[in-house]
Structures are given as C-alpha cells and as structure tokens.
Amino acid sequence: MTEDALKYEVLASDGAARRGRLHTAHGTAETPAFMTVGTAGTVKGLLPENVADTGAEIVLGNTYHLMLRPTAERIAELGGLHKFMNWNKPILTDSGGYQVMSLSELRKITEEGVAFRSHLDGSRHNLTPERAMDIQCLLDSNITMVLDECTPYPAEPDVAADSMRRSMRWAQRCKDAFIKRPGYGLFGIVQGSVYPDLRQESAEALQEIGFDGYAVGGLAVGEGQEVMFEVLDATMPHLTRERPRYLMGVGKPSDIVGAVQRGIDMFDCVLPTRSGRTGQGFTRRGPINIRNARHQADPRPIDPDCGCKTCSSYSRAYVHHLVKANEMLGPILLTIHNLHYYQELMAGLRDAIEKGELDAFVSAFHRQQAAGDLPPL
C-alpha cells in the first residue's frame, strides 16, 4: 500500500455510505465526489473558473485523447496538465484503456498491452501498463488509473475471467512502474463483468497488490441500473473501507444516489456536460429538453431551486432561444447548470450522510424526480 501518497479520511458514515475527504498535492476533495470530465484538457465550453463555480473539485482528463494530441510529452514540457489547462485543483486521469477500445482503429490486445491506430491520423501507438504510468506521470495527474481492459458486455464467464486476470497482471505491472510522490496516488480497477465470484477475485487480487484507491470498472456499459447495483452489492463487501472507492463512468442522478448508498465515494460521467450540448437540463423534478416549444416563452429558470449562474440570471425562454439558434452560449449555460445540479446533488448526499439522514434524503430525491416538470404558467 502507498497510504502516505494520498491521504483519505472517512469523516462520517450512514449505513454503507461514507462521507470522506481526499487530500492531494493540489488540494482536497470532499466525497462522495462527482468529477467533471475534461476529456482533451478542457471541460467543453467552460472556462476553469466556471467549472470551479459549479462546485467541482476534481477534473478528469483522458489519457487516450491527450497522448495523441497534444501528446503527454508536450504537456510535460509546458508544465503539466494543471498549468496547461489552468486548473490548479486535483486531476484524475484514466489510463486510456477504455477509449482505446471504443475510439481507436485496428486495436490488438496482447499480454504486453494494446497496439492501436489513432482515430485522428491513423498513426500507430502502443499502450502498455508501463507506458500508461509514464504518460499519466508526464501529465502530472494526482490520481493515476491502472491500465485495464474494460471487459465488453455481455461476456461469457471464461472470457470475463481471462480478461479480468490479464487486467490484474497489468495492475501489478502498473504498481511496479508507478513513481510514488506525496499527494499523488494510483488506483486499481475491479473487473469481472457481472459475475460475483470474478468481482470478488479481482477485488482481492488488487488489495493484495495494494493501491491508494479502488475503482469499479466495466459497468455503465449497457447492463442497466438493476444489474449494476447487483454487481456493486457483490463487490463492495470485498473492498476495504480505508480507501476511496470510485465507480467509473457513472452516471444518471439515480445511479449515483444508489451507488452512494452502497458505499461508492467517487464518480465521473459525461452526462451533465454531453447532455448540456444536446439541450437536456437536469432538474429536481427530472430532466427537461429545453428545445421543447413549451419553454419558448417561459420566464422561469431551468430549475427554480437551483442556485447556479444560469438559473440566477437566465430564463428557459432565453436558453431555448440560444439552443434553437445554435448559439454556443446555449450549451455553455446548460452545461454550467447541469454540472451545478450534479454538485448540489453530491453536496446534499454528503450533508445527509453527516446527519445520518441518507434514507430520508434518498426518498425525497425519488419523490421529487417523479414529480414531472413545472406546470405551465
């Protein structure tokens, strides 16, 4: 274990849920935390101060995108990712494995690693566990993720087992290659598809190696919320409570609420940013599509209970107008709102755990979400 590298405190708990604090070389993050996705060195459309204004404390960068353009070496020359993108708070980077499989061309997995061609220019690249550590070190990422294979879904048990066991061997190579620095840490990733015995085997193998945190990977790949929660129920008992636990790529607000109840501390998802670019706004009464004509003359904010910059100063009618007119400010205002909505949800969950009122919070959340949008004026 490298507990000195990345300090994590559990401040309170309520059932399996925990309220914690993560300390990094670039400051602290309160957990449960939602990490904002900043794929290519930018949270799409937002200045970093707007990202911070939403309450975000950790931004996630994508190794796959950054290694291809502008390259990790270029970012290192320019002083690292924090300086490059003007984000002086914690950064987590994925290992690139997931996006190599979903975006690149002619990819080939061997015991050594993944060989692939860039989707940008067709150039050849190799991503090995050692290279994934090297790249994330060049980026100066506070939280480095091991290289793994996100097992496709569905997968037969023997395929899932082989894939998971190779990821565990890669995890050991990542641990061996990772350079320890105070305030920087390395997370392992549990795989094993939907099979409880494989998830348990993976969790135990990772803890044998010893990491600064443990992610649950291979979910949010089409299995649905019920199966996802079943996998969490089968996995979480096998993960130490001493270290932060991160559910990768999740999710919808109700996914996050259910996962926090099961003891997850960290999340990331493109949903608030991506759906902000397609006209969707999350609200306490469920999601709305701002392109809908019902909003065209509505002077009310997207969510009257939201304290974000968008809801403080702009009407649904204005955001509707911007989105219909393909104005950049439409996605910008929706993204600001959606990220703020997610951060307020996390703050509500943290507060409820501290007070030992998580069940009541969750009931109220589901009741509100089912209410449907505001009635017309």
Next chain:
Amino acid sequence: MTEDALKYEVLASDGAARRGRLHTAHGTAETPAFMTVGTAGTVKGLLPENVADTGAEIVLGNTYHLMLRPTAERIAELGGLHKFMNWNKPILTDSGGYQVMSLSELRKITEEGVAFRSHLDGSRHNLTPERAMDIQCLLDSNITMVLDECTPYPAEPDVAADSMRRSMRWAQRCKDAFIKRPGYGLFGIVQGSVYPDLRQESAEALQEIGFDGYAVGGLAVGEGQEVMFEVLDATMPHLTRERPRYLMGVGKPSDIVGAVQRGIDMFDCVLPTRSGRTGQGFTRRGPINIRNARHQADPRPIDPDCGCKTCSSYSRAYVHHLVKANEMLGPILLTIHNLHYYQELMAGLRDAIEKGELDAFVSAFHRQQAAGDLPPL
C-alpha cells in the same frame, strides 16, 4: 433635435478627434467606443460578465435576427433585451435594413419599406421605417438606428442618389415614429456611396430632421481603406460636433485608428468575434493565426503585452491545441482576447486624445503593427 434624450459630452479633442461620454438609461459609455456585436442576443460564446471584463460598455443587437427569432414581441414580454440576455449596460440595435439585404430571400424594396422572406423558415415579413422603430422600442434598445438602405457598392451616381434620398425620406418617418424616452436616442445614417456631394446632401438632410447621433453607413462594403477615408474626409465636416458620430461595421484596427483621427466616436464590427472563431488573434504586432504549427509548443501568451484573461493564464500552445481539437474553449479564449485587444486600443486612443498626443500614439501603433509576430523562442 432630441438632445435631452441622450446626453453626449465632448471632454477633450485633438485635431478632429474627440474624447467623449455618452449617457444612456443603462449607464454611460466612453468614446471613442468599440461596440461588441451580439447579433442574436448573445456575444457568441461569451457570458455577459466575460464581455464586460473585456472593457465593453455597449453591445449591439441585430434587429433582423431578433425580429425573426425569438421575435421582438417575445423579448418585450420577457422584459426587454437587457434582461433577456442579462446585459444591463447600453444596447444599440441596428434597424435590420443591412441584414435584410444581405441575408433574407426574395427581398423587394419599395417606397413603403422592404418586403422579404426569412432565411430561417421562408416566412414573409415587412420592414418599414415605422415597424423598425416599433421593433427597436420593443427590444428596449438605448440607441435606435433609422431604417435605411445600405447602398450596394459600387453604385452609379444616379442609383446612389435615388437610394440615399429614399433613405432620407425613411429617416423622417423614423423620426416621426420614434417614441422619446429619457436616456434613449435615435441615430440617423448618412448614405451617398463614394460621392462627396451626395454624402454632404445626406448629412445636411439628416441634421435638418435632427437626430441624437449620426452614423456613416454604406462603408466597409469592399471599397477599401483609402476610399473609406476619402468618404469620411468628405462627410465629417458636414456633421455637427455636438452629437456622437458612428462609423457602422468598421473595422480592422487600422481602420478604427484612421477614423478616430477623422472624428468618429463609435464603431462596431464582427471582426474580433468572428475571427476569434476562425483562429485569428489580434496582437500589438499584427494578427496571428493560432492554428499555425509555429505556435504548437509556444508557452507564451497570444500577446505578451495584453492584460486579458486569456493572455494572463493560457499559452499559445494551449489555444492552438483547443482550436486544432475543435474545442469550444478555443474560440472562447480567442474572442475574449480579441475583444480585449480592441477595447485596449480604444482606451489607448481615448487616453492619447486627452493628452493631446494622438499623432504620436498613431505613429507608435503603425510601427508596432508592422513589427511582425514574436520571433521563435
């Protein structure tokens, strides 16, 4: 004249150039002023606080775009354009005439006005002098522009004269229809193509009617800087020094400098915003194209002498990366810089006029612009 409507003070002068202050119902603006274009109720890609941070005091809205979508009536219901777009400082709106001619379909000009079809959905519309006043009143524009025809360039003298004289009859109808309110004003527009006698006739006709300010229209339509300055030289002596004078749609930094020397007080142009979206950055050493590979590893800001948000915190390498990756933040950062560059240029001109040092300022400006970009590191 409606001098009580829109107070204008000349604070200092240097040759023909003036340093002034315009008072509106939504605050003051220092002149010479560069007005930021906010076509469809938004300065593309920027939050209003970012626009204000650049030093902008007046935003320009386009009647043509807004009357079609979301409509002036909708904006009026929602409290006017200031509230709609969250810009509580002065707003100037054009009359729609220029864009009807450049964007709409099946347009037909008669003595009554312009009939046209929307470029958005083919719907039929009529824009008359009276309707142009009505729309701009609904928008709650601080500075309303008369409906005119921007005479095409080049135009034979008789065509230019007929077009100008109809615009003068429309100007009278606009004056008759304009509703006086304290802190709101109406500007006439001088036409007459490149013909000094027509420009003089137009200037005199407008002053006979009496407006709160006088715009010079029909320029920046392909005639070139030399001809534009000749037209200004022929026009400015016939415009009162008591009222602000606005050169519409201009222009490049050197156009603005030359026009200020000739007594122009107000400008608007899409150049800093539009070129920010295509990778061009204005600098004290002339424009650069940030897409150029020479910037890909350059840790320096776009303009080391610029105090804007972009130049304070981001490298050329980062902006290059964003633009190459088609990230929205690239145009955003360039637009912030370009608008700030323009506003710093205006502040420099105002300061030089106050000190009686305009000639020296202009010489230094041209010397710097000719220097060429920073040498490679």
